[in-house]
Amino acid sequence: GEDVEQSLFLSVREGDSSVINCTYTDSSSTYLYWYKQEPGAGLQLLTYIFSNMDMKQDQRLTVLLNKKDKHLSLRIADTQTGDSAIYFCALNRGSTLGRLYFGRGTQLTVWP
Amino acid sequence: DVKVTQSSRYLVKRTGEKVFLECVQDMDHENMFWYRQDPGLGLRLIYFSYDVKMKEKGDIPEGYSVSREKKERFSLILESASTNQTSMYLCASTWAGGANEQFFGPGTRLTVL
Numbered sequence: 001g002e003d004v005e006q007s008l009f010l011s012v013r014e015g016d017s018s019v020i021n022c023t024y025t026d027s028s029s030t031y032l033y034w035y036k037q038e039p040g041a042g043l044q045l046l047t048y049i050f051s052n053m054d055m056k057q058d059q060r061l062t063v064l065l066n067k068k069d070k071h072l073s074l075r076i077a078d079t080q081t082g083d084s085a086i087y088f089c090a091l092n093r094g095s096t097l098g099r100l101y102f103g104r105g106t107q108l109t110v111w112p
Numbered sequence: 113d114v115k116v117t118q119s120s121r122y123l124v125k126r127t128g129e130k131v132f133l134e135c136v137q138d139m140d141h142e143n144m145f146w147y148r149q150d151p152g153l154g155l156r157l158i159y160f161s162y163d164v165k166m167k168e169k170g171d172i173p174e175g176y177s178v179s180r181e182k183k184e185r186f187s188l189i190l191e192s193a194s195t196n197q198t199s200m201y202l203c204a205s206t207w208a209g210g211a212n213e214q215f216f217g218p219g220t221r222l223t224v225l
Contacts, residue, residue: 008152031211031212031213033213035216040219040221041218041219042116042202042216042217042218042219043155043202043204043214043216044216045213045214045215048211048213050211088154088155090214092212095212096208097143097160097162097168097208098142098143098145098160098162098206098207098208098212098214099143099145099157099160100212100214102154102155103154104152104153104154105154
């Protein structure tokens with residue numbers, strides 16, 4: 001099975017909040033990340049959270065980490081059409097060589 | 113700003129050709145990575161390098177090789193391109209230590225005919 005799981009699709013209306021979820025099996029990660037990919041582009045780091053934190057907020061983005069349930073989420077407040085993209089969850093699983101382990105990505109579609 | 117550049121955005125090659133994909137980063141990162149991205153499969157790691165001339169296999173190294181002769185440059189080589197290597201190829205780099213956040217290039221969309 002997958003080590004990092006995400007739903008493949010999410011649709012929301014403009015102005016609503018979006019919540020993208022990620023579950024994982026390995027609890028050794030020291031950092032957990034969210035990346036955004038716009039069509040035809042590379043991945044852009046949105047934010048990351050250290051494993052000893054439960055929450056991190058950065059403007060419209062809120063990351064929640066539940067280590068007990070091995071669950072990571074990204075909440076986007078006041079979602080805009082420009083937020084339409086693929087969002088990837090990633091973990092480092094304690095790697096000392098900088099390797100990351102990615103989910104398959106969630107395609108977020110924002111309807112006007 | 114960290115900049116990771118890839119030599120081509122789009123590339124079309126014929127089956128059996130030798131293909132070189134180049135990646136350059138300007139932030140003195142120790143670690144560099146090559147991924148391929150296919151619809152529904154997410155990112156899959158092909159190879160990575162943690163130092164000059166050092167390399168490690170990722171999850172799908174078959175059919176690929178890499179070269180890292182200088183710290184800033186990491187090359188992906190398809191010795192004999194095949195149609196199943198048609199894909200988006202993404203390069204990334206990161207510092208050793210710290211949060212290890214990876215910075216990505218814009219990608220190369222390779223089509224093998």
